[in-house]
Amino acid sequence: MKLDVITLDGGKGEAVELSDEIFGLEPRADILHRVVRWQRARAQAGTHKVKTRSETSYSSKKIYRQKGTGNARHGDRNAPIFRKGGIYKGPVPRSHAHDLPKKIRKLGLKYALSAKAAEGKIVVIDAAELPEAKTRALAGKLKDLGWKRALVIDGAEVQENFARAAANIEGIDVLPSMGANVMDILKRDTLVLTKAGVEALEARLK
Template sequence: MKLDVIKLDGGKAGSVELNDALFGLEPRADILHRVVRWQRNNAQAGTHKVKTRSEVKYSTKKIYRQKGTGGARHGARSAPIFRGGGVYKGPVVRSHGHDLTKKFRKLGLKHALSAKAQAGELVVIEDVTTEGKTNVLAKQVKDLGWKRALIIDGSDVNEAFAKAAKNIEGLDILPTMGANVYDILKRDTLVITKAGVEALEARLK
């Protein structure tokens, strides 16, 4: 597929031929869902923890005699039935992550790129060369109509642009190797530099 290339100031800079194997697929929600779920589960800390019966601090003395009280038989105040007792089968520190093959993760990224292209939310920009001034860049972004945008640069992010974009709300920038399904789908507009397109095609070939 062919897409027009623009400059940061909104001017035209020719066109680029996008690989249909990356940008021309029919997006599948099930694939995108599985990859996003894998990403979010791996990011989850899993530091939740409650004390079990063996960890709460109570005397181990039998709380009352076994027979003759007319009540249930209990041996310790740490039992889950009592207030302040241990929690039965509560959460423990663990990893929520699970495996997903490299092939499937790569496929998910292709479908995410295709989803943005199909929705008309993909923009190819010549480069992100800037003066390094936040107010200048903020005006350019506003004129281009990018409210929640992710910019994918080449193998390295332009330092001046990254510094200028740091304090602009709703604008994120990533190198090609940092491109991922969750961040792409989270933003309204996906902006890729020409260098980024080439690097993505080399990464996902």
Template sequence: MKLDVIKLDGDKAGSVDLNEALFGLEPRADILHRVVRWQRAKAQAGTHSTLGKSDVSYSTKKIYKQKGTGGARHGSKKAPIFRHGGVYKGPQPRSHAHDLPKKFRALGLRHALSAKAKAGELVILDSLALADAKTGLLAKTLGERGWKRVLVIDGATVDANFALAARNIEGVDVLPTIGANVYDILKRDTLVITKAGIEALEARLK
């Protein structure tokens, strides 16, 4: 698969041959779904917590005598049956993460890249190098390209001026190659990868 390479100003800067094993697969929704679920479950805070019978603050004194009241037998006011009593088997802090094989995660990344390429939402950029870290100037440039919701992937490191300028632009995410992931790729409308990013991705997923 061959794609044109452009500069930030929109001028052509040659072309690049993309690896079919990374960008030429037929995207499978089931694979993408499993990897996204794994990512989101891993990111879930899991801080939900309820007070059980032993956690609520009440006296442990028997609330009324055992016999002769005509009512049901009760002891502690902390019982879940009472208002403000403890919660029975309520949620407790835990990790929601589950295992997913490393090879399957890599396969999901290949399918995400292929999905963007097939949809025509993949752009190859010559370089992210900027002379100055000017947010307004970069926002104008991205607007001229029509990139409103975009993920930009650079090589091993991201150009410092570009990262600084893009940091406060809504809808723009910037990642080094090692941070490339299925969820972020699918979340944005356009995927922009530099030539250095392509080489690094091929090395990572070979």
């Protein structure tokens, strides 16, 4: 698959060849779903917590005598049966992460890239570089190119000026090649790859 390379100023460069093993597959929704669920589970905080009967602030004194009252026998007011008592088997802090084979994660990334390629929403640029970290200048270039919700994937490192300028633009994300992931690729309308980003992704996924 060949794509024309453009510059941030709208100029044209030489075409680049994209590997069909990575950008030309038939996407599978089930694999993409598994990888996105794995990502979301890892990101979940898991800080939910309730108080058990040993942590509530009522007195531990027996509320009334055991026999002779005609009522059910009870100990203290911390029991789960009472209002504001402790919660029985409630949520506790834990990790929601689960395992997913590396082969599936790698395949999911290939399918995400192939899905964008099939939709014609991959753009290859010569380089993501700016002489100065000026948000206004970058925003003007992106507007001219028609990018409103875009993910920019660079090579091993992202140029600091470009990253700082893009950080203040809503709908624009910038990642190095090792940060490329299924969820970020799918949630943006346009996937922008630098030439260095294409080389790094192909080296990573082959």
